[in-house]
Amino acid sequence: MSLSSERGQRGEDIARIYLEDCGFQCLARRYRLPGGEIDLVMRGPDLLVFVEVKVAGPGTQAGPICRVDGRKMALLRAMARRYMDREGRPQGVWLRFDVVGISLLGPGRGLVLDHHAGVG
Numbered sequence: 001m002s003l004s005s006e007r008g009q010r011g012e013d014i015a016r017i018y019l020e021d022c023g024f025q026c027l028a029r030r031y032r033l034p035g036g037e038i039d040l041v042m043r044g045p046d047l048l049v050f051v052e053v054k055v056a057g058p059g060t061q062a063g064p065i066c067r068v069d070g071r072k073m074a075l076l077r078a079m080a081r082r083y084m085d086r087e088g089r090p091q092g093v094w095l096r097f098d099v100v101g102i103s104l105l106g107p108g109r110g111l112v113l114d115h116h117a118g119v120g
């Protein structure tokens with residue numbers, strides 16, 4: 001596994017745990033569909049949340065959130081439609097698109113988690 005893949009999986013684990021601590025349930029992780037993948041699908045009492053997770057390593061100039069542009073959000077929306085076509089849309093829930101950015105500060109220095117809810 002490449003360093004980038006390992007870092008991405010670690011970031012998804014961190015984001016999932018954070019969102020679970022916020023009261024969400026994880027329905028899917030790395031949900032693969034033709035044309036793309038959804039990092040996390042989370043469920044709240046009245047929300048279905050599709051989450052894009054970005055991780056930046058130590059010394060990265062731009063923060064991880066900067067790497068989520070309009071094209072990436074359009075792809076996430078398309079993947080969410082495909083997910084609901086396949087899995088069904090739960091009744092009585094709102095849809096939301098979130099981005100979780102994680103900046104790794106280096107060995108022993110921790111991380112910074114930045115959660116943007118309802119971005120798309």
